[in-house]
Amino acid sequence: MAYTLKLVGIGSGNPKHLTLEAIEALNSCDAILIPHKGADKDDLAGLRRQICADVLTGDTPIHEFTLPIRDEATTDYRQRVDDWHDAIAAVWLDAMQKALPSGGTVGFLVWGDPSLYDSTLRIADRLTKQTRITTQVIPGITSIQTLTAGHAIPLNRINGPFTITTGRQLRDNGWPNKVDTVVVMLDGACSFRHLDPTGITIYWTAFAGMPNEIRRSGPLSDITQDIIETRAEARKKHGWCMDIYLLRKDD
Structure with a gap:
């Protein structure tokens, strides 16, 4: 049996973020798989279900599984x-074999875009080594x-470079070299608090x-x-909090 795995970027939580290509890709699937990440994150699965309800025009089966x-x-x-x-x-x-025992096209709704700090493509690469799977990516x-x-x-200053990194890297290594953004x-730990805040502006967004x-x-x-304090309150209220921020040094 052979599978086509469609990794569909769905944006960061707003159903209106779906592109026309993403909607077309979801409607071309023989089945769609939706992961559960635990009871405290069920609203993430719920948003995926809502997106499917909004854009699917046929009776594409949806199968849910627990991650x-x-x-x-391990240290x-x-x-x-x-x-x-x-x-x-x-x-x-x-989950794929249970949903489509004879093979077919399976859709995964990927938060944001599959290329950016997301492990979906790395996991898909593991699958291609085990069975006949073709991976297609729809950006989000x-x-x-x-x-x-x-x-x-704007993301960058005129002709200026910027760095995309993680909280762990910022905490352990400080401000990256040769960039002002x-x-x-x-x-998950507000690592910006480990920086000298002098001359830095922060733009922070959660959810x-x-x-x-x-x-x-x-x-x-x-x-x-x-x-x-705002992040801690939001995490307590929802059981989780996805946030992102931009730091920029003054001219």
């Missing part, structure tokens, strides 16, 4: 991630685009693109504590 939890006991971060991805690939393959609006649009700011993703989107902006020295 394995990453083992935090080596990269090993934890690799083991987790192996486990997810096995769950994916099982990224949380970076939603961040800059929400704050009505840094976009930080995957930061980008969703109805409950939260934005804060201003001098980092003035609003660090406000962001920390």
